[in-house]
Amino acid sequence: MEITRIRALRGPNLWSRHTSIEAIVTCTDDERDITRLPDFETRLRARFPEIRFLEPSSPDHPFSLAHVLESAALGLQAQAGCPVTFSRVVETVDRGTYQVVVEYTEEAVGRLAFEFAEALIRSAQENTPFELEPALHRLQSLDEDVRLGPSTGAIVQAAVARGIPYRRLTEGSMVQFGWGSKQRRIQAAETCSTSAIAESIAQDKDLTKELLHAAGVPVPHGRSVTTPEEAWQAAQEIGGPVVVKPRDGNQGKGVAVNIRTREEVEAAFAVASTICSDVIVERCISGHDFRLLVVGDQLVAAARRAPPQVVGDGQHTIGELIEQVNRDPRRGEGHATSLTKIRLDDIALATLAKHGYSVSSIPSKGTLVALRNNANLSTGGTATDVTDDVHPEMAARAVEAAQTVGLDICGVDLVCETVILPLEEQGGGIVEVNAAPGLRMHLQPSYGKGRPVGEAIIANMFADGDDGRIPVVAVTGTNGKTTTARLIAHILEKNKYRVGLTSTDGVYVNHQRIDTGDCSGPRSARNVLLHPDVDAAVFETARGGILREGLGFDRCDVAVVTNIGVGDHLGLNYINTVEDLAVLKRVVVHNVAPKGMAVLNAADPMVVDMAPSCPGSITFFARDRHHPVIFTQQAQGRRVLYVDGNVIVASVGRREHRVALADIPITHNGAIGFQVENVMAAIGAAWALGIPWETIRAGLATFVSDVRSAPGRFNLFSYRGATVIADYGHNPDAIEALVRAIDSVPAHRRSVVISGAGDRRDIDLTRQTEILGDAFDEVILYEDQCQRGRADGEVIGLLREGLSHASRTTSIKEIQGEFKAIDTALASLAPGDLCLVLIDQIDEALAYISERVAQ
Numbered sequence: 001m002e003i004t005r006i007r008a009l010r011g012p013n014l015w016s017r018h019t020s021i022e023a024i025v026t027c028t029d030d031e032r033d034i035t036r037l038p039d040f041e042t043r044l045r046a047r048f049p050e051i052r053f054l055e056p057s058s059p060d061h062p063f064s065l066a067h068v069l070e071s072a073a074l075g076l077q078a079q080a081g082c083p084v085t086f087s088r089v090v091e092t093v094d095r096g097t098y099q100v101v102v103e104y105t106e107e108a109v110g111r112l113a114f115e116f117a118e119a120l121i122r123s124a125q126e127n128t129p130f131e132l133e134p135a136l137h138r139l140q141s142l143d144e145d146v147r148l149g150p151s152t153g154a155i156v157q158a159a160v161a162r163g164i165p166y167r168r169l170t171e172g173s174m175v176q177f178g179w180g181s182k183q184r185r186i187q188a189a190e191t192c193s194t195s196a197i198a199e200s201i202a203q204d205k206d207l208t209k210e211l212l213h214a215a216g217v218p219v220p221h222g223r224s225v226t227t228p229e230e231a232w233q234a235a236q237e238i239g240g241p242v243v244v245k246p247r248d249g250n251q252g253k254g255v256a257v258n259i260r261t262r263e264e265v266e267a268a269f270a271v272a273s274t275i276c277s278d279v280i281v282e283r284c285i286s287g288h289d290f291r292l293l294v295v296g297d298q299l300v301a302a303a304r305r306a307p308p309q310v311v312g313d314g315q316h317t318i319g320e321l322i323e324q325v326n327r328d329p330r331r332g333e334g335h336a337t338s339l340t341k342i343r344l345d346d347i348a349l350a351t352l353a354k355h356g357y358s359v360s361s362i363p364s365k366g367t368l369v370a371l372r373n374n375a376n377l378s379t380g381g382t383a384t385d386v387t388d389d390v391h392p393e394m395a396a397r398a399v400e401a402a403q404t405v406g407l408d409i410c411g412v413d414l415v416c417e418t419v420i421l422p423l424e425e426q427g428g429g430i431v432e433v434n435a436a437p438g439l440r441m442h443l444q445p446s447y448g449k450g451r452p453v454g455e456a457i458i459a460n461m462f463a464d465g466d467d468g469r470i471p472v473v474a475v476t477g478t479n480g481k482t483t484t485a486r487l488i489a490h491i492l493e494k495n496k497y498r499v500g501l502t503s504t505d506g507v508y509v510n511h512q513r514i515d516t517g518d519c520s521g522p523r524s525a526r527n528v529l530l531h532p533d534v535d536a537a538v539f540e541t542a543r544g545g546i547l548r549e550g551l552g553f554d555r556c557d558v559a560v561v562t563n564i565g566v567g568d569h570l571g572l573n574y575i576n577t578v579e580d581l582a583v584l585k586r587v588v589v590h591n592v593a594p595k596g597m598a599v600l601n602a603a604d605p606m607v608v609d610m611a612p613s614c615p616g617s618i619t620f621f622a623r624d625r626h627h628p629v630i631f632t633q634q635a636q637g638r639r640v641l642y643v644d645g646n647v648i649v650a651s652v653g654r655r656e657h658r659v660a661l662a663d664i665p666i667t668h669n670g671a672i673g674f675q676v677e678n679v680m681a682a683i684g685a686a687w688a689l690g691i692p693w694e695t696i697r698a699g700l701a702t703f704v705s706d707v708r709s710a711p712g713r714f715n716l717f718s719y720r721g722a723t724v725i726a727d728y729g730h731n732p733d734a735i736e737a738l739v740r741a742i743d744s745v746p747a748h749r750r751s752v753v754i755s756g757a758g759d760r761r762d763i764d765l766t767r768q769t770e771i772l773g774d775a776f777d778e779v780i781l782y783e784d785q786c787q788r789g790r791a792d793g794e795v796i797g798l799l800r801e802g803l804s805h806a807s808r809t810t811s812i813k814e815i816q817g818e819f820k821a822i823d824t825a826l827a828s829l830a831p832g833d834l835c836l837v838l839i840d841q842i843d844e845a846l847a848y849i850s851e852r853v854a855q
Contacts, residue, residue: 001024003118008107011522012591014584017617018086018103021073021110024360025066025098032096033062035127044068044124048132051075053274056625061091066098068812072117072401073102073110092574093718097576106721109143121756144332149173149191151439154454162458163504164468165554167526177461179553180470180500180534189409190436191461197434199404202488203248205280206223208405208433215404217397218429220415222282232262233267234281234601241430242282244268246276247805258284264354271347285415289374291383292390292412293442293453294402296460297647301442301451302387302419308371308380312363318352319344319359330444332382339446342380343373383447386419393422401430409457410821411437414660436509452610470529471497471536472553473685476543477601478581479734480678481520483666483705483713484562486534487682490709491699495691498538500528502544505514505711505842509534512611516843521545523817524551536689546587558600558685559588562678564606565733582606592616593612597688602640603627619688621680625649639687641680646670648680650687656812657693659700666705671744672714674737675705678686678760707850712842719853723747726849729838732767739775739838750780754838755818756799765795766802773806776836778828780813782821819848826852 005024030036034054041054052071054063067089071173074087086103102133103116104110116135123130136147148156151175159166159177165178173188185192190199201207206224213219221238224247225231235242244265245255254275256268265281271418272279310321324330331339333638342652344349344359348371352358355370363369372379401409416428423429444453445641471492475485482503489501489508501508502524507515509531515524520542528537529552539552550762564582573580587597596616601607603622610628611618620633621641634640638652644667650657661670664679678701686696707713712728723745743752752772756765772779780797796814802810818840825835841847 001028001031001069001121003069003114006111006602007112007548008112009101010107010549011548011550011552012102012554013589014587015088015101015592016086016103016592017554019105019110019550020086020101020103021107021114023100023102023114025070025100026094027065027070027098029096029508031065031837033064034068040124043127044120046076047123048072048120049548050079056659062097063529065158066087066100068121069114069117070100070102070200072120073100073113076120076139076273076631077102077104078137079111080109080113081195082106082139084142084473092148094577094757098807106143106145106146112139112788116545121576125693132735146171148175149188150443152186152523154439154443155189155455155457156670158458159468160465162462164458164462165237165529167530170580175460177467178291179529180474180531181468181498182466182468183530184468186457188436189439189457191408191614193408193461195406202407202410202433204433204713205245205247205249205432206278209282211404212401212430212433215400216223217286217401218423218670220283220429220431220747221396222280224278224280225269226278228266228269231279231281232265235262235265238281238283243280243282243284244272245280245282247278247280248276252403256801257374259263263368266661267350282431285427285431286425287415287417287428287493287618289784290386290416290419291437291441292395292398292414293437293451294407294410294412295456296408297399298404299390299398299458300347300387300456301453302385302390303383303441303448304386304419305441306382306384307374308348310342310363310369310370310371312365312367314362314365315702317360317362318357320370321363321369321748322750339355339382339444340378340380341385344371345406357691359588367745377438377441382446385442385445385451387442387451390419392494394419397423397430401433401716405433407433407435409437410462411436437821446773452836469557470534471558471689472549472556473538473558473560473689474556475477475538475540475560475562475589475681475685476540476585477607478565478568478731479729479737480562480674480681481540481542482728483675483710484560484678484681485538486710486713487678487699487703488539488560488685491682491686491691491696491705492536492538492689494699494702495695498533500537501529501540502533502538503540518542521551522549526787529553541588543569543575543581543584544573547575553591554725555591555593555596556588557593557596558599558688559592559596560681560685561585561589561601561607562681563601563733564602566731568731568733568764569759570758570764578606582609586610586613589614593779597639597684599688600680601677602627602633604688617688619684621677621684622679623676638685641684643680648676648683650683657687659697663697664700666703666710668715668744672741674741675714707846710840711846714738715846716855717828717849719829719835722833722835723832724826724829724837724849724853726837726839726846728842732764732771735771736766736839739771742775742834742836745834746832748830748832749778749827750776750834750836751780751825751846752838753777753782753821753834754799755782756795758795763797765798769802770805773803776809778813778814778825779803779809780808780821782818790812818845822849822852 007022009020070087077084088101090099133732209219241258243257254272289305326341331341398412410433413432414430442453489499492499498510500517506513507519520540525539591612594615598614599619602620619639622642625642639652647658666675715726717724
């Protein structure tokens with residue numbers, strides 16, 4: 001068995017909506033049926049007993065090693081605790097070659113699972129050891145390392161529940177919610193609205209107390225010191241048990257409470273000063289440690305925290321009791337789990353010693369042994385939910401503290417006997433105000449019920465009904481994608497949207513090109529959705545990107561499918577037939593939002609067949625108003641677009657909107673049929689988005705197919721009395737449409753300049769010139785800049801073969817180089833002639849033609 005390619009499908013894809021790893025796997029004849037491998041399954045199950053039952057789907061489709069790889073990669077992730085359920089194996093047209101697709105939740109974990117699955121299979125084949133437990137441990141550890149922590153994860157889950165899209169921006173906890181100009185960002189429990197000044201104030205414990213005291217919020221008396229002597233002097237001034245803590249700290253690090261003697265104060269100062277040179281000494285308030293969570297102007301959760309502790313049983317040592325507590329599956333290292341393991345460090349040892357214990361002490365049954373004085377969860381503490389018990393005045397004080405500091409999400413630490421009374425009545429006080437507070441204690445408290453704090457944070461970031469999405473239109477098909485996408489973007493711009501557009505010739509944001517090259521894939525789409533100045537997005541969505549990574553978005557408001565025709569790029573990446581291509585393009589339709597719209601070409605049966613896959617509604621378009629699909633759709637009172645004489649009609653029920661073809665420049669009064677279809681598709685998309693009809697008409701009237709608006713799409717030039725048309729037509733359907741379009745352009749003599757892409761099938765290359773040979777007097781062939789795996793002269797040979805039975809062509813020339821071929825064609829033009837130049841290098845060729853015609 002050989003794995004020749006592994007891809008991560010990071011969005012909705014050909015196989016499912018799940019993020020998945022896709023592998024190309026080649027098996028020998030014996031490996032195509034594991035029953036031919038003696039004792040293989042027995043050895044496999046001995047190494048991985050939990051692997052699911054290996055059984056063929058039918059006698060004609062035996063269970064291969066590729067299927068074993070699928071089962072193992074999915075099963076290993078599941079055993080490691082990953083919530084994965086989807087997998088699939090598809091045999092390709094190449095004998096013994098399979099596409100294996102397995103869901104993942106974290107890409108790195110999915111890739112590692114494939115590595116272990118392959119190692120497991122080889123181990124069973126070669127009868128060598130395979131250590132299952134270490135493999136599962138590595139997968140679990142990696143998953144814990146890379147997945148979102150509980151605080152960030154809770155916010156993300158709340159966003160997903162509301163339909164708000166998200167994207168993880170780093171390997172840490174920085175996440176973007178929403179798209180474009182509606183986006184918001186978080187880092188753990190800190191949002192893009194969290195003031196840097198407020199965060200700085202919260203980190204400065206002394207300044208925080210000063211501001212809270214000025215606002216009348218109860219705080220413990222104390223001051224900042226820089227030496228052990230000053231610390232002891234401050235403790236004497238306070239005259240009772242004190243708290244010593246770093247002025248700038250978090251997670252309870254370096255905090256010592258309830259200390260009295262000079263030795264204790266100086267030792268606490270030494271610890272705190274390693275974190276911050278300024279140390280605070282303040283009055284130790286008696287009572288319990290509480291954390292109140294404020295989001296916006298609301299108290300949303302409260303918890304009583306207890307320090308890490310064990311309960312004696314009269315039999316086990318303190319060290320053994322700690323080990324028992326740490327076996328709780330809720331406890332882990334760091335913040336990945338709801339509780340953190342108790343650490344037996346110097347602070348814990350010192351706390352034990354203070355109470356006359358050591359690690360080897362055996363406390364009597366029922367004795368509570370504290371291992372720290374502070375109650376942070378990050379040091380092993382526990383939490384009990386008390387949200388429902390908080391007195392309204394205490395809640396108001398917590399909100400006031402957060403607003404005084406300026407935090408939109410704030411963890412307010414206070415010490416008092418109970419939360420059922422106001423702070424002032426019991427001598428309690430607020431001891432700290434925290435930015436980016438941990439949410440674990442509220443989500444999964446040790447005791448009591450969890451609180452929906454993630455939902456509260458999302459509700460504070462996004463108003464009711466706001467899902468953070470901008471309008472998204474995805475355009476796919478074989479021909480017409482770029483022009484249609486550009487026209488839709490132009491109409492949206494007329495509606496005062498700042499539009500992000502991706503296409504085969506670049507990425508544009510608000511008219512400015514920010515990236516060049518073929519940008520019709522998911523990465524460019526994701527980049528547009530990251531851009532803060534984008535109010536609406538239009539994505540040309542090509543087959544290659546869907547195959548490589550899937551879609552760059554989870555769903556779109558409008559999906560446009562221009563056509564499938566006889567297809568393009570067939571024979572690549574196991575897309576071998578028009579039916580295969582249609583299934584791939586259907587991915588866009590399949591991921592329309594439930595309230596969205598698919599705009600489909602009614603004249604193309606392959607496109608019509610996509611309609612049942614759409615979760616939303618359908619608009620059909622076709623030039624022929626009497627087409628059966630248009631007739632049926634219209635009779636059902638649903639949206640259609642068709643041509644009636646010299647107007648485009650948009651009809652739904654009894655309502656009609658009519659746009660004269662004379663008012664749409666790119667159609668040349670309706671003479672260019674494929675442009676009429678592109679216009680109908682664009683109208684359907686704008687209509688679906690609710691764009692006003694006066695805006696749609698204005699957009700159509702001001703869009704021209706020139707080098708600037710639609711480069712390489714039927715660009716017209718005048719050269720010494722002759723007509724020159726430059727187009728990027730590169731497949732038989734496109735060339736047939738071009739030939740039909742120029743039939744309406746009068747000309748004495750017609751010539752065409754053409755090359756071909758080497759990655760097309762032989763039949764597609766010859767078919768192009770078969771069409772041209774019946775429509776042009778002269779054909780000038782040139783070698784494409786990139787032969788894409790073809791030998792020199794091979795493409796031109798196929799193009800010439802297509803001209804072997806030409807009914808019109810009388811002159812064939814072969815030229816090396818695109819620009820030289822253009823020069824050759826222009827040199828032979830006379831007034832009244834027409835020349836079609838099928839360009840390869842769009843920007844360079846158009847610039848060259850523009851320069852030549854200007855001479």
